[in-house]
Amino acid sequence: MSAQGTVNDQATPIRVLARRSGEPWTDDEYSTVVTALAAGSSVEQIAEELQRTPGAVRGALRLLTPPGLSLRGAAAENWLREQLNGTPTYDWRASRRAHSNGTYWTPAADAILVEGWRRSTPLGELAATVGATELHTHRRLVQLRLSHSVLDTVDRLGCTPGGDLEARYLVARDEYRSAVWVLTIDGLVDQYGTVSDHISVHSSRGAAAMALERLTATHRSTAAARRLSLPPSRWRLVGRGLDTAAYGLGHPDTTGQIPARPAQEANLTGVGAPSRDRT
Structure with a gap:
């Protein structure tokens, strides 16, 4: 075996152990910790299986013990081992939820x-x-x-x-x-066949939706009449309040595409026009 191979063999487990470092823990992982601990596995073995660091596993063990006991490190590990061996039905999820103030989800x-x-x-x-x-x-x-x-x-x-x-x-x-609504369209075709980016501000979502429908109709009819070969145009509608908070982000009806196809062949449902205003 070469010297380089020996170095790689030694370094690989360290990389694997920490590969999922920093990622949120799942219910399945906590369950694996409990099962492995009850079977007598060491913290290091559990860490290797989960591709976590031993420190992260010890932190998880603390969260699986009642917060009122204030157990950490080896104390949390030993208490949990004894509890799992003596009471197989120990509700570790209740302890995990208690540590997170009710925000732990199974x-x-x-x-x-x-x-x-x-x-x-x-x-x-x-x-x-x-x-x-x-x-x-x-x-x-x-x-x-x-x-x-x-x-x-x-x-x-x-x-x-x-x-x-x-x-x-x-x-x-x-x-x-009280929000204003900002409509942006990338690659919009106007009545003269000019392709440009569009941005406009509207007093309501309904007004912005009407503007989008009008601009979409012009875009498609012009592209069809001039036989323009264009990629789909992308539009986005965002509401902004006085405190700069954004509304509608993530909704299926606040982003979409305008296919550059002849108007008579276009499927209007594919445009994804915004829903009616909340008034």
Whole structure:
């Protein structure tokens, strides 16, 4: 074996162990830690399996013990080993959730949120079912890409009057109503066949949507009449409030393309025109 090969063999495990360093921990990983620890695996072995550092695994062990015990390092490891061996049904997820102030989400809880969103289950009921606050539940709905904003969540599921989420909703609603809407289009064709980028500011989402429809019609008819061969034009619609907060980012109806095809062949549903204004 060459000297270079020996160096590589020694260095590779270190790279593998730290490869997932800094990435968020998943429920499956915590479950692997618990199973491996109960089977007698060392912290180093668990770290190698998960491609984490031993320090990261020890940090995870602390989160799997009740926060009231304030256990760290070897103390957390030893306590958890004893608990798992003596009480196989130990609820480590409850400890993990307690450390995160109710923001730890399991696949089962996520499935409940997905189904609750589909059925438009009241937010208070949904939050109680998964054991979280309405605010934490809303944030998870956004992380799961079910909701795009507090406006989406409350308009669909409601919220408890006087709660933290309602306060955020009222602020966001007022900002939304006072927002100006910026429409940008890359590669727009005007009536003279000139291709340029477009930007305009509108007082409402509805006005911006009407401008997009008008510009789209001109773009397509001109491209067809002049037999222009162009790539699809991209448009974006963003609302800006007085505090520079952005509304609508991430919504399917705030970005789209204008296919450069003859008007009679174009599928208007593919344009993705913005939905009606919230008024």
